[in-house]
Amino acid sequence: MATVRRPGSYVCGIDAAMDVIGGKWKVLILWALNERPCRFGELRRNLPGITEKVLASHLRELEEDGIVHREAYDEVPPRVEYSLTALGVSLNAALAPLGAWGRENILGGAYAHASARETAAPTAT
Amino acid sequence: MATVRRPGSYVCGIDAAMDVIGGKWKVLILWALNERPCRFGELRRNLPGITEKVLASHLRELEEDGIVHREAYDEVPPRVEYSLTALGVSLNAALAPLGAWGRENILGGAYAHASARETAAPTAT
DNA sequence: CCGCATCCCGGGGGATACTG
DNA sequence: CAGTATCCCCCGGGATGCGG
Secondary structure, eight states, X not given: OOTTOOTTOOSSHHXXXXXXXXXXXXXXXXXXXXXXXXXXXXXXXXXXXXOHHHHHHHHHHHHHTTXXXXXXXXXXXXXXXXXXXXXXXHHHHHHXXXXXXXXXXXXTGGGGGGHHHHTXXXXXX | OOTTOOTTOOSSHHHHHHHHSOSSSHHHHHHHHHHSOEEHXXXXXXXXXXXXXXXXXXXXXXXXXXXXXXXXEOOSSOEEEEEEOHXXXXXXXXXXXXXXXXXXXXXXXXXXXXXXXXXXXXXXX
């Protein structure tokens, strides 16, 4: 997933954006980071089922795309904090209507029972 | 891609929505259908690079998800028209901010030259 | 605690050919 | 024209293990 590096290959803004958030866990990471900056392990705990490799690679891609900021502290024990950049915040805002749509049309109604887990997420859309 | 049939597995509305639009060409199909209903071949011509198999399977999934409506006419030569359902229209609306974001932050600026192709798409976000 | 390296697997999706 | 049927390949991403 080379993400955004395909100048000229996009036919509209949406598929360009899809390329940025195209990873299986990308939007969930954005989601988790939306409320507050997180450390690596903290993030991992907030995303049940994700593996370290995938989390690390997704974070790197998001960082390359200017969506998340990575702040490493040279301490012992090592500490790294991830947070959203201004661009990341704006992306999240742009994602909000889509999240609302999913809630309304997929989670809502027949699948409403899933909403219980939803409270574990940050602010919710 | 069994799409939406994962009740309880979604942690928030966004990943539920991502599941619906998770195919490589899904958003482009929605995009093309947004303006006017299209026949199969017409759609294929509007999506340079897509193969018939993939277009057919994506259309079927979108139909199963209640996003597109398929109208088959028993004529000769055969004719099938695809169009967005009300749900599809609302999904497209929810996608609009994301498209605007992509235009602003990816196509805009360094990649602005790509915008020429964009005029070929329906209304544009 | 943070994160990279390696191995491996499944399935999404491309190419091609065929049918109603 | 509107698909279906196969074959095949690539790579996203899961598991595991090591290094700073």
